[in-house]
Amino acid sequence: MFQSRTHNCNELRLENVGEKVKIVGWMENVREVSGSLSFVVVRDFYGTSQIVAETEETIKQFRDITKESTISVEGTVRERASKNPNMPTGDIEIVPEKIQVLGRCRYNELPFQINHSRDADESTRLKYRYLDLRNPEVKNNIVLRCNVVSALRSSMTEQGFLEVTTPILTASSPEGARDYLVPARNHPGKFYALPQAPQQFKQLLMTAGFDRYFQIAPCFRDEDARADRSPGEFYQLDMEMAFANQDDVFSVLEEVLPPIFAKYGAYNIASSAPFTRIAYKDSMERFGSDKPDLRIALELQDATEVLANCGFEPFAGNCVKAVVVPSFTQTRKFIDKLCAEVEVQAGNKVYWFRLDENGELVGGISKFVTEHKDAVVAALGLKPGCFVGLSAGKTLAAQKTAGVLRKMLGASVDGLMNKERYEFCWIVDFPMYEIGEESGELEFCHNPFSMPNGGLEILNKVEAGEADPLEITAYQYDLVCNGIELSSGAVRNHDPEIMIKAFELVRMGEADVKAKFPAMYNAFSYGAPPHAGIAPGVDRMVMLLAGEDCIREIIPFPMNKNAQDLMMDA
């Protein structure tokens, strides 16, 4: 029978000198200093300890054990002759009396070296994730995740929120992403769907009288992956409050998140609560994005008036946006590469010119600008040595392209961005409706359950032709941190009458609401509270806290980009 250890590998100190102990763990390294002196490093979850072998017999015994085997060492703690101040257990070492192999590593060579696993090919890391996770750097992200989840849970509970679990096997919801389906054995031809979010259930909980709900909720969406989006499944801190408005939701998260970011974050929080609120329209205007990275010290400028008619064909009749970088010293090669990358990402061209040290217009499309130089310099506030990047098109396209350019400049030009901090903001007042690109007709902009700003009244005005539907905003909001959309939420539309009216404006009606969302429609007809909620992504939050750029670094067993589990799937 296996006898338990007396101490873990991070526990022993000077005061333990002389004690008989037993430690267990993975044999990380052997350093043979001579034929009669060798040091062995044993690692467990908690840390590492040094074993010293001083007899030829012990040295040979360790030499015959392959690295990364699990071993147990019983022996006596001794003060080291030469201490290692960088190691918590660096003052002591263990003189072994009994050494046992518990689990032999059958390979001399591993797929990668444990302590350098982060440098290895990612497919190999995922296939041997259990080895990858032995690397303390990798493991620590998972520990961080656990701590963050635990902190979120207690903070929400402290705020009076009740954790309620909602079904995993449920009915498909017609809106949104692609579902994952599970065959229903008792109902041939029918399927359960895994929830894309507990959206409807939490709203039904509100209707049932639960006042404050939350859940660390697994969500399933069959969509393609990104660096900050793992395929298939992810977790949200899903929450909903009854008899509440937008400000109520904001103050909960402004209370819950900052202390957790302060305690567990790799960087400092730059934005104190209450977080900056930026209207969607302003965000597009100033940053060319609805998830602006406020760490970047650049804003878009409008150059339509001074440049639309400068004679440069692509600008004619278009909206023109400019991003100006003062004291720009990068090479022509850099600019070309930058423009090419923006073009790929934005699907739209970028143009540029520079005002050199002598105040002369040079490079790019400067010859088209020369004639209007004074006006352009004045309008954009240009100083010698600056770079001007330009985009053109319909307003939204020009904004988005300039937004991509802004982001790339921020990431690649020194001095534009202090990366080591957290900048939060709320994006508010999203439009309720938009003209669909394919249909060319009025459509819901986001989800159809948000409360329109102005309620039934404004919808009636639209119907009467007295208001523009495209001007209606919804009580819909995003929480953004460092250019990453952490969360989306809304004040919900809890009134069936307003719901039907909202659907009628997009050529649907009561029958559609009933057919698509029967439970919610029925429930709301029995007296529903005004309610609002939000659902911050846990994975993305941990990713930000860990200072990682890739979501897989903070998931214990991630799938690859193609939604395959390389470890389990032979």
Add this chain to the structure above:
RNA sequence: GGCCCAGUAGUUCAGUUGGUUAGAACGCCAGCCUGUCACGCUGGAGGUCGACGGUUCGAGCCCGUUCUGGGUCGCCA
């Protein structure tokens, strides 16, 4: 599905205009070394240059096709 990038030793990478036997570091194996801690020193083993086809006297390098991986657009109420 589109676009971009990468694929060379167990691992991370270098490889010049197409030219002799494809290199380095780490790891592995052997030997030396009495206080190492990324130990050090000496030596050794280890390669279908992702795959297939083409151009050429000659291809890791050029061309075509394809596979794999990552990033991104579409998509993600």
